[in-house]
Amino acid sequence: MTTLTLPPLGAAARRQRILGVVRRDFAALRRSPIRMFEILFWPTVELVLWGFVTLFLQSQRVPFVVTFLLGAVLLWQVLQKASNEISIAFLEDIWSRNLLNVQVSPLSSVEYVTGLMLFALGKVAVAVMVMAGLAYALYGFGVMTLGVGLVPFMGVLLVFGWSLGLVGISAVLRFGENAQVIAWSLVFVVQPLAGIFYPVSVLPEPLRVVAWFTPASHVFEGMRTVMAGGAVPWDRMAWAAGLNVVYVAATLALFGWALRYARRHGKLSRFGD
Amino acid sequence: MAILEAIKLVKRFGPVTxxxxxxxxxxxxxxxxxxxLNGAGKSTTLxxxxxxxxxxxxQVRVFGMDLARHRVEVLSQVNFAASYVDLPGPLLVHEVLDAFARLYAVRRPKARVAEMIELLELGPLRGRRMMDLSSGQRTRVQLAKALLNAPRLLVLDEPTANLDPDAGDRIRGLLSRVAGENGSAMLITSHNMREVERMCDRICFxxxxxxxxxxxxxxxxxxxGVVDLEEVFLKVARG
Known part of the structure; x- marks a missing residue:
């Protein structure tokens, strides 16, 4: 064992490898003005769009709380970005033909995924902070309206987004680069089930059952309850958190299986060809 | 003890062995x-x-360990460079090396990166983006990355394929020196028979x-019954 490197199975080495992924992705982001721009551009477009819808509905004296649309679009960004950013970070290794370098390093799958998640967390945090500032400046909507529920709401969405992102990465590992579309679009499949802009009660019965097993639906239902003056539905949050634990465990297992499949079929060697 | 042992390796892709x-x-x-030859199975083996x-x-045994069961321990002492692999394009040269120094859990990453930059004569390129480098320059950065953890086993798939004769010669000299000084084992594929003759102690066709x-x-x-490796290659390739 060379003294040049830390003991590979020690905590310090694991920490250094995870932070290596985060630093690398952060450096790539810093060097790419288009990617920096993209973090804020689409969320801002959505915020402005739904902000004007809110103003219109308010001017028509629609008899229900319409500001929840702004809360919804803010929280939706947490889910969407958490899912997409983790997929993009992985896909960038394929696009830049760097995946082999990463896969022959001592970085374990768990460390790699942890690094991707931490980096996605940073990007989500930046995007949400900017959007929250804009929502307040443009429409007078304060994100603190969500009160103490804000933290669990965002936490549940973040973790659920990571799970979706892992499904997208697993699809690419299993089916090849053509499956990138799954990585991009999976979160939009969840959108109608999550009751983001309407209550889950408007869904037909079978979809309501599916929504019950979608952690995001409990967040958006909870958000509407809080914005209507109710208390944070902690029982729903606990259920959503429990679902997240199951989904993260399942998608990590799926990722591990997909990676083994890719190694067995020589797919890692062919990415980016 | 052998650094690397490949034991009866078999790989099939559908009907193709x-x-x-x-x-x-x-x-x-x-x-x-x-x-x-191309398609002989070299890269699949690597x-x-x-x-x-x-x-x-x-089975693959490296440093006496089964690779399948001791992946992290083994790979922390191995490194790899290939002409068909790139490093992240938007990153600056020193950022790429810093990131990989951390992935290999190098103790003092910044100091080690500085050493590699000096060793591979990358000083003038240090602050340039990977995507702006010539293929030869990128190869030198790949090799710097491959030496970051002072690997006990270095695997190189056509390491000098993109280099001009002068740069290729320098890199061959450097790699031979590294192998001599560190006692690193190397496994190399190349289509440059002079390179193989100069660098390799033993050859597997x-x-x-x-x-x-x-x-x-x-x-x-x-x-x-021929005079050099080039002719051996042709004899083997043509049956």
């Missing part, structure tokens, strides 16, 4: 060349030795997924 019961070893400080491809049968000849350059030339 890409690697068929390949066995060989690389000893401490030894430089072994893996030669063969990728099995690096854990990128799981063999259908056989692959054809149709099998090792069909093995020995020093002189032994192989003698065995086939």
């Amino acid at each position: 890409a690697v068929d019961e390949v066995s060989f070893g690389v000893g401490h400080g030894e430089v072994v060349g893996l030669l063969g 990728h099995m030795l690096l854990g990128l491809i799981t063999p259908d049968a056989g 692959m054809a149709a997924g099998r090792i069909v000849a093995e020995g020093t350059a002189a032994e192989l030339a003698g065995h086939y």
Whole structure:
């Protein structure tokens, strides 16, 4: 064992490898003005769009709380970005033909995924902070309206987004680069089930059952309850958190299986060809 | 103890047997060349030795450990460079090396990166983006990355394919020096027979997924009754 490197199975080495992924992705982001721009551009477009819808509905004296649309679009960004950013970070290794370098390093799958998640967390945090500032400046909507529920709401969405992102990465590992579309679009499949802009009660019965097993639906239902003056539905949050634990465990297992499949079929060697 | 042991490796992709019961070893400080035509199974073999491809049968033992069971411990002491692999384009050269120094858990990453930049004469390129470098310059950064963890086993897939003769010669000299000083073992594929003759202590020829000849350059030339490795290659390739 060379003294040049830390003991590979020690905590310090694991920490250094995870932070290596985060630093690398952060450096790539810093060097790419288009990617920096993209973090804020689409969320801002959505915020402005739904902000004007809110103003219109308010001017028509629609008899229900319409500001929840702004809360919804803010929280939706947490889910969407958490899912997409983790997929993009992985896909960038394929696009830049760097995946082999990463896969022959001592970085374990768990460390790699942890690094991707931490980096996605940073990007989500930046995007949400900017959007929250804009929502307040443009429409007078304060994100603190969500009160103490804000933290669990965002936490549940973040973790659920990571799970979706892992499904997208697993699809690419299993089916090849053509499956990138799954990585991009999976979160939009969840959108109608999550009751983001309407209550889950408007869904037909079978979809309501599916929504019950979608952690995001409990967040958006909870958000509407809080914005209507109710208390944070902690029982729903606990259920959503429990679902997240199951989904993260399942998608990590799926990722591990997909990676083994890719190694067995020589797919890692062919990415980016 | 052998640094690397490939034991009866087999890999099939559908009906095609890409690697068929390949066995060989690389000893401490030894430089072994893996030669063969395109499609002979060299890269598939290398990728099995690096854990990128799981063999259908056989075993890879590195530093006496089973690669499949001790992946992290093994790969922390191995490194790899290939002409068909790139490093992240938007990153600056020193950022790329810093990131990989951390992935290999190098103790003092910044100091080690500075050493590699000096060793590979990358000083003037240090602050340039990877995507703006020539292919030869990118190869030098790849090699700097491959030496970051002072690997006990260095696997190089056509390491000088993109270099001009002068740069290629310098890199060959550097790699030979590194192998000599650190006692690093190397496994190299190349289509440059002069490079292989100059660098390799032993050569394994692959054809149709099998090792069909093995020995020093002189032994192989003698065995086939020819004057150099280039002619050995042609004899083996043409059956």
